[in-house]
Amino acid sequence: MSEMPQVKSEEPLEAWRSSLSGSIRSKVDQLRAELETSKQHRKGLEQEVSIACAGLQEARDDRARLEEEVLPLTEAATLLQSELKAEGLKAITQYKASQGFESGLVKMGQVSYEFGYRVAVERFRAKYLNSTVEENLFAELPEDANMKMDLCQPFDDSATLEN
Incomplete structure (x- = not known):
């Protein structure tokens, strides 16, 4: 200290x-x-x-x-x-029941058929160069424009077999 x-x-x-x-x-x-x-x-x-x-x-x-x-x-x-x-389910059901849906399916079948026809014609022309196809079945012709048709015609896609 x-x-x-x-x-x-x-x-x-x-x-x-x-x-x-x-x-x-x-x-x-x-x-x-x-x-x-x-x-x-x-x-x-x-x-x-x-x-x-x-x-x-x-x-x-x-x-x-x-x-x-x-x-x-x-x-x-x-x-x-x-x-x-x-x-949405109701609307889909109503649309499928409508005539427009059925005719749309018919048109889709026609388009695929028409496309298949065109492919077949082109293959034919390629294979047989000297041959010609005279008529296009799906070309619009003026004489067909005045043809009267029933628009509600049912579509028959059944294959008929002829002997």
Whole structure:
């Protein structure tokens, strides 16, 4: 341990005491200033925390509200999807029962037949260069334009065998 110097008179002790109290006072003043700065900083941080807590609570409220809104919308979307699927199946069934669908199938058969005919004619021409095909069965002829036909004629695609 350090020993305090022995002073013979009261005056140096008084000077030492006053210098010591001056340095202590300056240190106390410095610590008080730091304490005040820390208090102000703490108040600022507390305000930021309260603002952040309010924002968090607002976000939680918004989330709860949106979740409440999403559930009925999801149910409505599911209902609409099932209705749309049912309507789509009804529309397909109605279209397949219509005359347009049946005539479309007939036309598709005619197109494939016509295409097959054209392929066969081209193969014939390639194989027999000197021969000619006189008539294109699918060419539109002016005398056919005035021909009256029943539009509701049923399509008969059965193969007839002749002996």
